[in-house]
Amino acid sequence: MPMVQDDLPTLPDCIPTTKAGFSTKIGLMVLSVLGWKIVGELPHKSKMLVAVAPHTSNWDFVIGIAAMLALNLRISFLGKKAIFIWPFKAVLQRWGGIGVDRKAKHGVVKQMVDKFQHSEQLVLAIAPEGTRSKTKEWKSGFLHIAHQAKVPVVPASLDFSKKQLRFHPAMNISENIELELVKIKSVFASVCAKNPQAV
Secondary structure, three states: OOOOHHHOOOOOOOOOEOOOOHHHHHHHHHHHHHOOEEEEOOOOOOEEEEEEEOOOOHHHHHHHHHHHHHHOEOOEEEEEHHHOOOOOHHHHHHOOEEEEOOOOOOHHHHHHHHHHHOOOOEEEEEOOOOOOOOOOOOOOHHHHHHHHHOOOEEEEEEEOOOOEEEEOOOEOOOOOHHHHHHHHHHHOOOOOOOOHHHO
């Protein structure tokens, strides 16, 4: 049975969204064809950081974009500032891209903390692993951003065995980043990646 709008989680009014239209139908169609469902809820917050994992395949991006379109959810993502030039800048920004200068004195964390502080609404999606290759060490920058900006982290798992994109309960991040990283990695412990050997 094709997925319909009623099968999706309801987004709180405070979360940034886009207008429903043809792109919504595309997202629903892709999820239906691939047999995926979106489960869980997003918190009633206008700002949050969504940590998407495990990231082992380009299919992760396909599922993520389809879910974003189906939900009419306005997601922001990071990109090198160098690619935010004409004629790509307007398109990337329209898609939610945020250009960051990795060579800046205060680094990406400070830039994103400032972005959160100056935004009324912002849902930033980050893949904590930072790579599709096998890695045990996750980058902790996203936790530093969340802690300093005082926004929750929402773990979003991509489980290819269940064909579910699940939004897990939001987590408030303390100053003990090392402990918080252990806690958030445990959320994904039983999730089946597209390429489990890469986890």
